[in-house]
Amino acid sequence: MTDRLPGFSTLAVHAGAQPDPTTGARVTPIYQTTSFVFNDADHAASLFGLQAFGNIYTRIGNPTTAVLEERIAALEGGTAALAVASGHAAQVVVLQQLLMPGDEFIAARKLYGGSINQFTHAFKSFGWNVAWADPDDIGSFERAVTPRTKAIFIESIANPAGSITDIEAIAEVARKAGVPLIVDNTLATPYLIRPIDHGADIVVHSLTKFLGGHGNSLGGVIVDAGTFDWSKDNKYPMLNEPRPEYHGIRIQETFGNFAFAIACRVLGLRDLGPALSPFNAFMILTGIETLPLRMQKHCENAKAVAEFLAGHPAVASVNYAGLASDRYNKLARKYAPKGAGAVFTFSLRGGYDAGVSLVSNLKLFSHLANVGDTRSLVIHPASTTHSQLDDDAKVRSGAGPDVVRLSIGIEDKEDLIADLEQALSA
Amino acid sequence: MNHDNYDDNYIRGILNSVKSIAMVGASPVNVRPSYFAFKYLAQRGYDMIPVNPGHVGKNLVGKPFVASLSDIGRAVDMIDIFRSSSHIMPVVEEALTLSPLPKVIWMQLGARDDAAAAKAEAAGMKVVMNRCPKIEYGRLSSEISWMGVNSRTLSSKRAPIPTQGMRLSLNRMSVGGGATAASDRAAKNKSEPT
Numbered sequence: 001m002t003d004r005l006p007g008f009s010t011l012a013v014h015a016g017a018q019p020d021p022t023t024g025a026r027v028t029p030i031y032q033t034t035s036f037v038f039n040d041a042d043h044a045a046s047l048f049g050l051q052a053f054g055n056i057y058t059r060i061g062n063p064t065t066a067v068l069e070e071r072i073a074a075l076e077g078g079t080a081a082l083a084v085a086s087g088h089a090a091q092v093v094v095l096q097q098l099l100m101p102g103d104e105f106i107a108a109r110k111l112y113g114g115s116i117n118q119f120t121h122a123f124k125s126f127g128w129n130v131a132w133a134d135p136d137d138i139g140s141f142e143r144a145v146t147p148r149t150k151a152i153f154i155e156s157i158a159n160p161a162g163s164i165t166d167i168e169a170i171a172e173v174a175r176k177a178g179v180p181l182i183v184d185n186t187l188a189t190p191y192l193i194r195p196i197d198h199g200a201d202i203v204v205h206s207l208t209k210f211l212g213g214h215g216n217s218l219g220g221v222i223v224d225a226g227t228f229d230w231s232k233d234n235k236y237p238m239l240n241e242p243r244p245e246y247h248g249i250r251i252q253e254t255f256g257n258f259a260f261a262i263a264c265r266v267l268g269l270r271d272l273g274p275a276l277s278p279f280n281a282f283m284i285l286t287g288i289e290t291l292p293l294r295m296q297k298h299c300e301n302a303k304a305v306a307e308f309l310a311g312h313p314a315v316a317s318v319n320y321a322g323l324a325s326d327r328y329n330k331l332a333r334k335y336a337p338k339g340a341g342a343v344f345t346f347s348l349r350g351g352y353d354a355g356v357s358l359v360s361n362l363k364l365f366s367h368l369a370n371v372g373d374t375r376s377l378v379i380h381p382a383s384t385t386h387s388q389l390d391d392d393a394k395v396r397s398g399a400g401p402d403v404v405r406l407s408i409g410i411e412d413k414e415d416l417i418a419d420l421e422q423a424l425s426a
Numbered sequence: 427m428n429h430d431n432y433d434d435n436y437i438r439g440i441l442n443s444v445k446s447i448a449m450v451g452a453s454p455v456n457v458r459p460s461y462f463a464f465k466y467l468a469q470r471g472y473d474m475i476p477v478n479p480g481h482v483g484k485n486l487v488g489k490p491f492v493a494s495l496s497d498i499g500r501a502v503d504m505i506d507i508f509r510s511s512s513h514i515m516p517v518v519e520e521a522l523t524l525s526p527l528p529k530v531i532w533m534q535l536g537a538r539d540d541a542a543a544a545k546a547e548a549a550g551m552k553v554v555m556n557r558c559p560k561i562e563y564g565r566l567s568s569e570i571s572w573m574g575v576n577s578r579t580l581s582s583k584r585a586p587i588p589t590q591g592m593r594l595s596l597n598r599m600s601v602g603g604g605a606t607a608a609s610d611r612a613a614k615n616k617s618e619p620t
Contacts (some may be wrong), residue, residue, distance in 0.1 A: 006580065006601055015572060015601075019584040039590075051569030053468075053564055053572045069574030079606050081573040116483045153476065198607045229616055247457045254459045256535045256558060257609045258575050265574070 008075065009292045016070030017285075029283045031063045038172045050246060050254070050266065057320075060270050064278040068285050072211070072221050073261075075190040075288075076203050079226030080261035083219060083271060083281060087186060088118055088204025090272035091153075094182060096272065097238045097263045101127025105151040106144045108135040108165065110158035110397055113182070113386040119153075122329035134396075140170045145177045150235065152179060156195050157187035157336070159371075160405045161319040161379050161398035162344035164331035170201025174183060178235070181230045186210070187343050187371070191295040192336045201228040202260065210342075211374025213221075213287040213294050217280040222264050226257030228240050245271075294374070294410055299339025301416060302408040306419045309346050314354070314424045315361060319398065320344040342408040343371045343399060345381075352401040355380045359404065361423035364415060371407035376416050379405050428549060429540065429555050431610040434579070434600040437562050440530050440552060442596055444503035445473055446497060447559070448528075450478065450517050451508035451557060452476035454486050459535070460508040461486070463560040470563060471593045475502060495520045504530040506559060507537060514539035519544050556613065567594035578606065 006014070017028050036055035038044035046052035055061055065083050073081040084090050099105060107119055111134045119130040133140040135154060152174045154165050167183060174181035185193060189210045195203050206213060207219030230239040230252040239259055246266065251260040269275060299322070306320035322340035329377035332340040348354035358378075359367050365378040369385055377426035379385060381399035386405035394400055408416065447467060454476075459556045467469050468474045476486040479493040490613065492498055495517070505521050505528050507514055514533055521528055522545065531546040532553040533539065543553040564570030568577045568590060579598035587595060 006599075010580075011601070014580045017575075018568065021585050022577070024584050046465070049458070051465060053569045055572060061574070063572070066572055066574050070571050070576055073574065073576035074578070074601065077606065077608060079609050080573070082574055100575060225612075226606055227612035249457045253536070254462065257559065257606070257613070261574060378618070390428045403535045411612065 004272065006380065010289050011071070011074045012191075013289050015074035016067040023248065027145045028064055028156055028285055029069045030281065032277050034058050035063075050249065051063060051260075055115050058278065059273060059275040060265065062275075062278045062281070064285075065281040066189070066221075066275055068207075068276075068281045068288075069221065071285065071288060072146060072190075072205070073223055076185070076223045076289075077190075077194050077196045077225075078203065078261075079225035080258035081223045082261050082264045083207070083221045083276045084269060085220065085274040086218045086274050087184070087204065087208065087220040087333065088114065088175065088221065089272075090204040090222050091118060091184075093264050093268035093272060093274070094204060094222055095123065095128060095151065097260065098180070098236060099126075099128045100237070102129075102148065104129045104131055104148045105153055106131045106133050106149060107152075108133060108154040108170075110135050110161070110163055111153075111155055111167075111184070112186075113381065113399065115387065116386075117388055118391070118395065130346050132192040133285070135163070135330070137346075138166065138173065141170055141173045142176075144194050148252075149177055149179055152177070152181055153182045153184070155184040155187065156193045157321075157341045157343070158398075159187060160385070160403070162321055162341050163398065164321045164328040164335055164340065166331055167193075167195055167198040167200065176348070178233065187341050188336060189291060189295060191292050192341060194339055196223070196225040196227070196406035198335065201225050202361065207284045208370065210295065211288055211291060211300070211372075212284040213372060213374060214283070214293065215370055215375065216268070217283040219276050219280050219284050220274075223257050223260065224261035224264075228260065230259060233373065238267055242393070254287065258310075280315045295339065297410040298342035298408060301410065301413040302342040302344065302406075303339070304413040305406065305408055305416055305420065306346075308380050312424060313385075313422075314349055316347045316349045316402070318344070318346040320393060343405065345403045345405045347400070348404065349403040352382070355404045356383075357426075358423050361426040362419055363422070364411070364419040365406070371405075374410050376409035376411060377407040427543075427553065428593055429538070429543060429553070432557070432612045434566065436552075436565055437554065437557070438596045440504070440532075440554065441559065441563055441566065444530055446471050446475065446476050446502045447504045447506050448475040448498055448502045449506045449508060450477045450495070452478050452486055452522060453508075454491075454600055458594060459558070462512065463508075463534075463558060464507070467563070469590060471591050495524060501526050502528050506530055506532045508534045509537065511537050511539050515542045518542040520549075521546070522549055523528045530554070532557070534558060535561070552589065563594075563596070566596035566598065568598060576606065607609070
């Protein structure tokens, strides 16, 4: 019995959680407290010195949040995880451990528009320089590697068009360059794709999307695969050199195969401060319990809607990797055999004006800037999420002026199709 | 015996059965990993003996240092070696001269010497390499879950609140033998010459 591997759905319900030691409460309680009392001065010193397991202050760790962290680490097949306030916070904390001012990282051009902005503008002021590469041309990643490259960043299923990234091919480029591969797995969730199985060293998520799944709570998470050798060539001083803020501890030497997650917690979260609210952790944990069921329904509905749109005369093209005719279908069958996700784009023969008109005519789909909700969502990226990109960059990232993005919910698919049909013919 | 990854039951059996642990290379410096592990294992009720010839006359968490394994002067169940891989063999050879023989040779995270392991196993001892007993105890008891670490175990039982000197149950359900496949593969690749 002890060697039986519990399935994904069992882990989604149980991993990280057990009845509360104090009350016996079966559901993980919301430990809505800033701080935790110490047993005595020695206990306090042990906790501050990272010598003992335990809680100090919710900015560093919280028992509700810890359950969420372990659950996601288990679902992704990682050694440890750290939850933070948002997906954007996860990206800052990860790169803070890896890059010094003047260093570079390579990022796939097809990303969430908010990430493109964060990498291009916000990170420039930290002296972190991004080099862009094309996920459809693996050679462009190889050509972007320089002696100052410290990481490669991609999305497994890429926003906005739901294209599938060849994770293994890019993992090989990262391995040759001696840098970790970071995969944003937000749109796939570990139910559809587990990037660590394909060579990722670090996985990040916006928990706000499918993992939480109900559009009610922001959150982000960092998963340590435990695969990267941080001591090699002393390229990563945050992990490898004695840390003055902890009296000379070397993180990688002390914490072994979960050193990266610890560095993110004690050097990133502790000092930058983007802590997740325990209440949000609770909401997201509750969402994760039904992740497998929801993802099945999301994918089934998305495929039906994509097929409907592909056959509609007002639609010029549909980008959904789950369609047999899609250019990413082969990669989808390899990386996401259970479904190609529920976020995709299509373009209208009527161009920009038809897109604006469609959005305003829909009655069930909500026009808003999120994805991965139980509700079906619609947005016109060129005028919203990707509006800060120039026209050329919009097209290259899959958010041209005629493109509409859908995030398909878990309603009845017949109702979603009927709503699109009436809006397209209105 | 496969030393690339260990079944949880193997580690669980060791940590559940040993009572006394001699830690070779224990450091009195409170930011060293050996200090962390020594203090934690003492808190969890193990009879800990610090072994380090450079610190004889001093105490570590109230336990007096001895210079060598032969100086312990009583039976010891497990030798936990906090030395780099190239310093393992002499410690194992000294352990083999003890009577009664210790039951377990444990080499710390980052330390691995397959020849020394084979010698110890030939003498009937169990061997663990490249692991930390603090991490493994914390993982199997799920106490390490406070830090967001994947314990790779599940339990529907209510756990006690740990107090000083208290042993914790390590008998949770293991997730796939307790392995994290990608990390184990990486460790194996690292230990093999390329």
